[in-house]
Each structure stands twice: as structure tokens, then as C-alpha cells.
Amino acid sequence: MTQLTLALSKGRIFDDTLPLLRAAGIEVLEDPEKTRKLILPTNQPDVRVVLVRASDVPTYVQFGGADVGVAGLDVVLEHELGPYGGGEGGASLLRPIDLGIARCRLSVATRADFDYAAAVRQGARIRVATKYTQLARQHFADKGVHVDLIKLYGSMELAPLTGLADAIVDLVSTGSTLKANHLVEVEDILPVSAHLVVNPGAAKLKRVRLQPLMDAFRRALAAST
Numbered sequence: 001m002t003q004l005t006l007a008l009s010k011g012r013i014f015d016d017t018l019p020l021l022r023a024a025g026i027e028v029l030e031d032p033e034k035t036r037k038l039i040l041p042t043n044q045p046d047v048r049v050v051l052v053r054a055s056d057v058p059t060y061v062q063f064g065g066a067d068v069g070v071a072g073l074d075v076v077l078e079h080e081l082g083p084y085g086g087g088e089g090g091a092s093l094l095r096p097i098d099l100g101i102a103r104c105r106l107s108v109a110t111r112a113d114f115d116y117a118a119a120v121r122q123g124a125r126i127r128v129a130t131k132y133t134q135l136a137r138q139h140f141a142d143k144g145v146h147v148d149l150i151k152l153y154g155s156m157e158l159a160p161l162t163g164l165a166d167a168i169v170d171l172v173s174t175g176s177t178l179k180a181n182h183l184v185e186v187e188d189i190l191p192v193s194a195h196l197v198v199n200p201g202a203a204k205l206k207r208v209r210l211q212p213l214m215d216a217f218r219r220a221l222a223a224s225t
């Protein structure tokens, strides 16, 4: 029997993927918030879920630690632009379905008293803190804006408040986190939702098992819109 391994991250991606799995007849048998296990069985003996960090999902899928995964477009594109990515040669992962879940956007935000438009107009060097250094580099290069990028792993909102940076590139959904920290969104970079990502080899070798899963996802998405 062909084993199918699905990489998910805990939290909103896991929670929002569960209904789609259910529509495909797959029930995850343990709750990731209650177990310390990293490999979760499902009611389908040939399907298991592995829990990884959100930004590790593309790496697991690309190198075959998982056959498929669910990851935000932010994470997928950052991966493709990074050292493991397909670069100019094309994608290292297949991305067959936009699942429409975990929707948010990647944006530039600054302190309310920082005049971003003026800084851009004057050609000033802007210090930008972000977890998304590749996407940020590409965005500002496309705009012809000079930036010094500072890599952070979390709490990006703190950077402009402490003087570490003039701006951040981060995910925004409602904007309430920015607001609570007196930051304003000054530019939209990318609309984000979570996508199904597939290992290209698995797409061929496990097509018989993968196809019904993808068909069920597509039917569930069509039914919910």
C-alpha cells in the first residue's frame, strides 16, 4: 500500500485544513494541541499527518519528508526565492490548489509618524525588518527602493517602535495588531492564502492516491463558494 504523508503546521493551517480532509474522508485521530506526537495517524491506514513549523512545510515536501503539505503563499514564495527554491529554473514544488484558507496579506507597515512616501520619493535608504527577506528584497527591488533588510524571526511590530527599523514587512489580516502597536499599513505586497503543495516525484508516483484527495478538495472548495 502506498503511504501518503501530509505536512501541516499547528494552529490556523491545521484547523482550516481539517474540514477539507474530512470532505476527502480523512479524519485525523489526534489533536495536535493535546498530544506531543509529531506524527498523527488518520482513519485512513495509508495516510498520516506530520506536524512541522509553518515555514518548514515547503522544505519537507520538496525533499520528500512529506508528499504533500499545506502552506501559506507567503511561505511558499519565500521558499522558492531562497536557497532551496527553483529560482529561474522553475518551481521546486507543485502548487495545484489554492485552498483559500488562512487568508491575509503581506504588507509594508511603519510608525504613523514615519513618512514612507516621502522617504521613497527622496530615494532614502529605508531600514526594513522582516521574516520575509526574499519577498521583501524582490518587492523593493521591483520598486527601485533602496533598503537595508534586517532578518527577524517574530514580533516584527516591535522593530519600528524600538528604532531597530523604519518599516516592517509582515502579514496583516484585520490590522488590529498593527493598530495596537501604533503602526500603519503603507503598502500591500501580496494577497495570501494557503495552498496545497506537492512533491513533483510524488505527484507522478503516487498519482493514484493523490488524485482522489485533490478531487475531493476541489469539490469541497467549489461547494463552499
Ligand code: ADP
Pocket: 009, 010, 011, 012, 013, 053, 054, 055, 071, 072, 073, 074, 075, 102, 103, 104, 171, 172, 173, 174, 192, 193, 194
Ligand atoms: P507561525 O506563527 O508558525 O508562522 P501561523 O499560524 O501564525 O504560524 O501562520 C501560518 C500561516 O498562516 C502563515 O504563513 C500565513 O500564510 C497564515 N497567516 C498568518 N497570520 C495570519 C493571520 N493573521 N490571518 C490569517 N492567516 C494568517
Ligand code: MG
Pocket: none
Ligand atoms: Mg504567527
